[in-house]
Amino acid sequence: MFGIGTQFLAIPQNSMELIIGINPGLNNITNKPILSASYGNWLAGIKISSFGYNRNAFGGTAGFNVRYVALNDLELRSDRPTDEPLAVFGATAVAIDGNYSRQTKIGLLNTKLYYISMQMLNETASGFAMDIGLQHNMNDKINLGFTLLNLGSMTELYVEKPKLPFRVIAGSSYLFKINNIDNSLFVAVEKSSIVEGIIFRVGEITNWNKLQFLIGAQFSQEVAAISGGIGIKLGAYDIKYGIQFGSQSLGIPQMLDVSVILP
Numbered sequence: 348m349f350g351i352g353t354q355f356l357a358i359p360q361n362s363m364e365l366i367i368g369i370n371p372g373l374n375n376i377t378n379k380p381i382l383s384a385s386y387g388n389w390l391a392g393i394k395i396s397s398f399g400y401n402r403n404a405f406g407g408t409a410g411f412n413v414r415y416v417a418l419n420d421l422e423l424r425s426d427r428p429t430d431e432p433l434a435v436f437g438a439t440a441v442a443i444d445g446n447y448s449r450q451t452k453i454g455l456l457n458t459k460l461y462y463i464s465m466q467m468l469n470e471t472a473s474g475f476a477m478d479i480g481l482q483h484n485m486n487d488k489i490n491l492g493f494t495l496l497n498l499g500s501m502t503e504l505y506v507e508k509p510k511l512p513f514r515v516i517a518g519s520s521y522l523f524k525i526n527n528i529d530n531s532l533f534v535a536v537e538k539s540s541i542v543e544g545i546i547f548r549v550g551e552i553t554n555w556n557k558l559q560f561l562i563g564a565q566f567s568q569e570v571a572a573i574s575g576g577i578g579i580k581l582g583a584y585d586i587k588y589g590i591q592f593g594s595q596s597l598g599i600p601q602m603l604d605v606s607v608i609l610p
Contacts, residue, residue, distance in 0.1 A: 362589030362602040366574040367550030367563040371492030372520035380609040387602030407449030454483035474501035544568035
């Protein structure tokens with residue numbers, strides 16, 4: 348009934364999220380302006396793209412991000428079987444957010460407020476939501492964090508209010524070196540209102556010269572997936588590619604990111 352539905356807020360925004368998921372132990376203050384863009388495919392033929400800008404401001408990091416999700420070639424049919432549909436249409440969703448991060452006495456505080464709009468055929472719904480998270484550095488190697496996602500509400504779509512996918516995530520990161528190669532190990536657990544049971548994620552990022560290698564896995568009650576990717580830094584440019592293979596047999600999600608550090 349809702350086409351894409353508010354579940355699009357749980358779709359990864361970039362290749363990093365696709366591979367290791369959201370990990371609240373992996374957040375940093377940006378010292379220079381960064382412009383970023385992502386594009387890819389999600390499950391069941393859903394197209395995803397995003398565009399963002401972040402820079403240091405107000406004693407921390409501030410910025411915005413625009414996320415667009417589209418599902419095309421939906422068919423409107425009558426109760427009577429026919430060769431041709433009555434209409435072919437698409438479902439789209441947009442989320443526009445403003446975010447701010449600041450180092451406090453108890454850790455790195457992250458906040459995000461965003462506007463949501465969804466459309467399917469001639470029906471629309473909109474709403475507002477927010478995310479809030481905290482990251483605490485135990486020492487120079489171990490970070491811990493938690494985040495609450497999608498706190499808000501929507502207007503009615505057709506005859507029912509879409510429910511936002513409320514998510515609670517706790518995670519940690521561990522930094523270490525092997526032969527002067529920087530490595531980061533990540534672990535996270537998530538409880539989501541749209542998934543039964545607990546989602547468990549593990550991942551690792553290895554930085555070697557200008558190259559970055561990423562691998563991750565996630566497990567839930569009904570779905571398991573493994574992801575991988577590679578990144579390269581070329582001066583001010585950072586390019587990443589990620590791909591995921593899962594047990595749901597609904598496609599192979601892929602994402603390509605490009606970011607540039609501005610002067």
